[in-house]
Amino acid sequence: METLNFSDSTLCIMSILMIVMPLLSFSAVLIRRTSGGNFAVFNISISFIISILIFLTVWNKNIVHEQLTWFSVGERQFTAGILLNNLSVLMMVLVSGISTLVHIYSLSYMKGDANINKYWAYLGLFCFSMLGLVISDSLLLIYLFWELVGFSSYLLIGFWFTKPAASQAAKKAFIMNRIGDIGFLCGIMIIYSQFQTLDIVKLFGEGGLVSSARIDDGLWISTTSQMPAIWLSIAGLALFTGAIAKSAQFPLHTWLPDAMEGPTSVSSLIHAATMVAAGVFLLGRVYPILDHFTLNVITAIGIITAFMAATIALTQNDIKRILAYSTISQLGFMIAAMGIGAYGESMFHLATHAFFKCLLFLAAGAVIHQLHHFKEQHQLDFDHQDIRRMGGLRKQMPVAFITMCIAAVSLAGLPFSSGYLSKDALLITSFEWAEGFHGVKKAVPYVLVLSSWMTVFYISRLIFKVFLGKSRFEGIHDPPSPMNRTLMVLAFCSIFILFSFNPFSYENSWLVQGFQDAGVLRLDPLHIVVPLAVNLVSVAIIYCAYIIYVRKDAKVFSDESFFYRFSNRAWYLNEAYTFLFTRPAESVSHFSYQFDKRVVDGIINFLGSVIRILSSISDWVDRRIVDGAINSVAELAKSIGNLSRKFQTGHLQHYLITMLTVVIAFFILNYFL
């Protein structure tokens, strides 16, 4: 480790190489139109290796920050550059590592898909933009990659775009993310107008502009300008809106369950492990600008989301939807931790969650994959994602069973797992934080604990329903070896050893030590009481779930009860949004359509017919009067010509008669008139 000593510029070149490698597979696959799977895996592996090198060099050492002028508007210069600190190198390793595993997994999982080359291209684009997002040093660049990440997520959700549900889900995800993007953009604009720079180091670094700005007499004063103090909160809330949409927090979370329409490997990579964590990452980046009010809002949103999604996950029957709501719930934990100032604990949970949730999804994907094949082989028709149809897969799919159990233990936060460390870190810190307050804030840790117990229940339900109980399928076996090996690697990453050598103390974890601590008073008793109490109850809950689902094969709530339906329909939020926003928007657009059709089109059509009438008048004038005059002159000439032609008979005597007539006429004229 000591031998790794790259200079700053080498590191920058390495990180650029790292983010460009996946882009290479994007462009190469699009150009060559081959399946490109191995090429994509090769590229992302290179990225992963480079990111590990960078990680080992930068972690807990000096911040690397290199930049150059990107463009300038008038006097103002915009810079672009690379910022490598603990936060970004951690995310970098996380993203590239999980991407590599998911790429390898996809080699088997997506085998035989007609549009496989597009799949690799989109995945490459996603990895490029996510890694770019992580290492960018300016809010503008982050915003750019933020949009790219959203776009590639849109492409991948709608990967099976021929399914109407998939294209609907893609649109929904995109539109909901736009709402957050607008917030993010507003935040960027406020920050720019206050500080005249978007450089993260200048803004949020040690003694940066944000920390040196002060609130004085209702004014928010920076070194260059000032504005009313309310704008500080607005800026924080606006940036948080971006995080709400990207990290699927209440009330903009409804896109994430629908995003499960995409391939399971995509759900695993993007909608469980990496992209949804971008919101938490953003909060980590802009942390110094969040004031007390904003932090309280963040905490509130976080615990609401954690609690709500956990209750919804209790009653879902689609295996991927359970995991999706679980993801939302866990993201709520992270956001709430950000809100209470537990910055390091939040990032810790982000890292452990990335591994075990990715594993849960990939194991679920393995089950779905095998069931789907089974269904096709035996020409059966059933929903291969419905856990009520599964059962007893423990014997047939041992690898999937064991790895998923490890992930579930980690999600439940039982000892010896990575989830135990991070979740207990969160809970203990929240209890310590709540000690300093009275009133409503006291409830925060209890809501989190309650959500955590619900997590235990729904993940036990999932495991028991899928893997235990009566076996319903004969002849199902574990998926091909690339998928199996991926699961095993992730299972290893989900146990404590990777994060801390002491399985019971999160404070010894290198990851938590890499970030500033929450700044709350350490209360020793809590470090024993909280994990003990939480885990004893958790074990009891698992036992109850075992009794209910395996022994008795019973239900907890009847399908008809209000709570069951309320939870199963996801608190009726989709219906509420349809009623509150979609319908009014539709009626407004219908009205404006009618207005356009009747009034605007009517005016245009009326003007059109007026002009038509005018033009037919002028047509008539032109045809009859102008042309008529010309034509009548021509007609006159023609008739004169015809008349005189008649004299030209060729008969000698006729000429003579003509001559005679002329002479006589001359005489008559001359002498008698």
Next chain:
Amino acid sequence: MIPLSHFMLISAGLFCIGLYAVLTKRNAIQILIGIEFMINAAILNFVAFGKFDKFEGGGQMFALFAIVLAAAGVAVALAIILNVYKHFKTIDPAKIDTLKD
């Protein structure tokens, strides 16, 4: 003594007969005869006016010249008619209309 107007009337009548023949006949020879009538009407006028002229015999002199010229003209005209006949196999002027455009 016969008054001048009688000569004039006769020559006018003669001219009109000639003119009529020229305009109506369906035979080139008859048209030529009509022309001769008109020339003779003119010659008759020369002689009649010559009687009242103070230079004795001037009218007769002109008449003689005119007769000679008319004879020459007739000779030429007959030659033309002969060629026309050779060309068109007819001397009916109503059937010869190649002067038309």
